[in-house]
Amino acid sequence: MLNTFAALDLHISLAAESIFHVGPIAVTNAMILGVIGSTIMLGLLFYVAGKVKNGKYNRFVGLVQWMFEGFLKSTEDIIGDKKLARKIFPLAMTIFFTVLITYWVSILPGVGSITWNGVPVFRGLPADLNFTFALAIITIVASQVYAIQRHGFFGNIGRYIKNPFKDPIGAFEGVLELIGEFSRLVALSLRLFGNAFAGEVLLLVIAVLTSYFASVVLPFFMAFELFIGFIQAYVFFVLTLIFTSLAVATHGGDHKSDESHHNTTSIDHSSADRPSQAAQLE
16 A cells, blocks of 8 residues: 555546447446445435444444434525425435545545556545436425426516516526526535546645555545545535525515415425525525
């Protein structure tokens, strides 16, 4: 291991690199490690589910169960509608665990140092812009689906397109909202990609600079990256909920009084619309 770090050359590529091809499909180093990380994630979750189903608990199972309960409570607080929160929670929690495990797997020793024809065999999945962009698209599309369910198809379009002659201010706000949707898509993908890519580059640079002392120095930076990975997964989780909350929020000027009463965001039909809270969290 010491010799591996000492002989490590600095190889940095912004894009994921192809390792081999399956027909016309290129299999990249990010895809390889992504499959490994996803397999580990599914194995752990199936293990926990089996233990809970059989009534057998240990500290790890208790930790995962505690996380699910805490995150569900956070989801209900952000969304403001328990029924909708339980619909969006599985997607948001799946994204959280996918980002978390694939990020953590990319910190393991050997990632970036094991090469094939000069190309690293393993690269973290969150450090691939294709993956983060796909996650962002899923998040935005999901928020639009729930918005259509809440406002109706034409009601949801009405959030972005208004008659500029009858409501010029509303039309301008609609344009800003439409721009905001695209900016959220870009921000979601680039935020995660930037942090994951920077983390891998940091570990690689530290390994090269410290040479034979890398095995002593790197664990401290790896621990820091584990913390960063959790933060990035949690941020993506929260932003998924916030964007959904903003999409389904009922605004007084958009509906008649009877419609706004019907579309309240609280499951007990209280006036618990939460756009202000979601905006603060964002």
